[in-house]
Amino acid sequence: MKTNLVLAVLAASGYAFLFTACESKEQKAKNAELEHQADAKEDMAKQVKKDAKEQVKAAEEAGKTAEKMAKDDAKATQDAIKDNADAAQKQLKDEADKIRDEKK
DSSP states (O other), X not given: OHHXXXXXXXXXXXXXXXXXXXXXXXXXXXXXXXXXXXXXXXXXXXHHHHHHHHHHHHHHHHHHHHHHHHHHHHHHHHHHHXXXXXXXXXXXXXXXXXXXXXXX
16 A cells, blocks of 8 residues: 555656646747747847948948048149149249340
């Protein structure tokens, strides 16, 4: 009798353990959904990082383009100043030559 009682208690505790150890279908579905949501968030995080890198690259390119345009504009301005100075110098030299020619 004691043996039957001990076996019954052991069997009952074993069944209780087995039922609590196994996940139900609902729990498995819930865990799968949570894992899916976590994966989606990770994918979104990767996309945000990728978009940020692309924006940084575009900003760098825009900066390089603006810098190149500024250099080109500065060069054009310098060239125009030099050309104007050369033209003014030539005009003044021509006037000086005319004055010298009048002396003769």
